[in-house]
Amino acid sequence: MQIDLDLLYSWGGITKEYKKNEIIFYENTTARFYYQILEGCVRLFNTNDKGKEFTEAYFWCGDSFGEPPLLIDKDYPASAVALRDCTIIRLPKESFLKILEEYPCIQKHFLDLMADRVHSKIMFSKDIINQKPEFRINAFLKAQKNCDNDEKWLVPYTRQEIANFTGLRVETVIRVFLKMKDANKIELVNHKIYY
Amino acid sequence: MQIDLDLLYSWGGITKEYKKNEIIFYENTTARFYYQILEGCVRLFNTNDKGKEFTEAYFWCGDSFGEPPLLIDKDYPASAVALRDCTIIRLPKESFLKILEEYPCIQKHFLDLMADRVHSKIMFSKDIINQKPEFRINAFLKAQKNCDNDEKWLVPYTRQEIANFTGLRVETVIRVFLKMKDANKIELVNHKIYY
């Protein structure tokens, strides 16, 4: 959980409902609000000229998203869409900045959050840029699993979603999974992936 | 300029000299210090298993670097190397964190800095991941030029450096530049690139 809900409401936060697939904000538009998820799940993504989408991140209940442009006065570098029906608290940019100013420990919280984002972006780009498809997918899965136990883990993403995260095509993802199965790196049980 | 020098010294900062090509810290090691450049230039980069390098960023006089791991208690995701002889102030992690706590406006400064890093990483990955070589190089050059004037700008990077920034190979970079010249997108004057 990011900012305390009562605090958000007292500073002018309002809850908004978004339907599945509804766009919350568009790439290249001005950032006016701080968003924090009460319920649901949000995808941050870019679209390139050919319509291919690249997923930057998913955000879940309790997460905030789209903060950097509020802090540095730039347009959104990505769009945000509701992955399913969502309830989200929205706070005007000015109030958000005031809160940061007012509460150093909240400011510290966001500093740590941003540091973590930078860190994971670097981890990610390092894995993604140079490497072969199997390496990319492995890196993605490892990052998602995050806990280190050896239990097999049911991957909660479709092949298309993984393709969008890794910058690959669905067919490539499917073929890599077949190879990984043959090499005993994953298990496939009626199309479900266990890593 | 990041943190005031007198402040750094009073909190236990010391200046260190690094020779050209000297490593300042290594990937996958523990972060113990805050670094701020007095003189020189630093490259942050990853190496993959085949020895290919990917450049995350360059840092110049006045910049700080390698802060995120200090804040989130993780190992460095990249190595830092002196691009030329450098003078750098080094401050123990604990002092750095104390300063942030003590001076909210410095904390805010780093919050903005991290937000900016996240922003540029997203801009970057969006351009890099999906796109063709020419698109990547264009995106890189545009991001570096940053000021929007139409003046031709002498690109201050070697082809190899651009390759390391974009995840391409030197030969590919060279061939793209040839194509771009033919299309009048750049000028080449005795091997120098004007964009």
Place this chain on the structure above:
DNA sequence: CGGTTCCTTGAGGATGATCAACGAGGGTGG
């Protein structure tokens, strides 16, 4: 059942990576 959404397979083609040489310029020292 009918409609989605997701998964799978095959064939073909484009394109970057790779490898191997060579060229060009700049600096240094004899």
Place this chain on the structure above:
DNA sequence: CCACCCTCGTTGATCATCCTCAAGGAACCG
């Protein structure tokens, strides 16, 4: 002034591989 070295740039040929396009199959849900 020349010889050498070192870094950077250039070119061509070959190859592996991922993308593309097209089609069909499987699972799930109302």
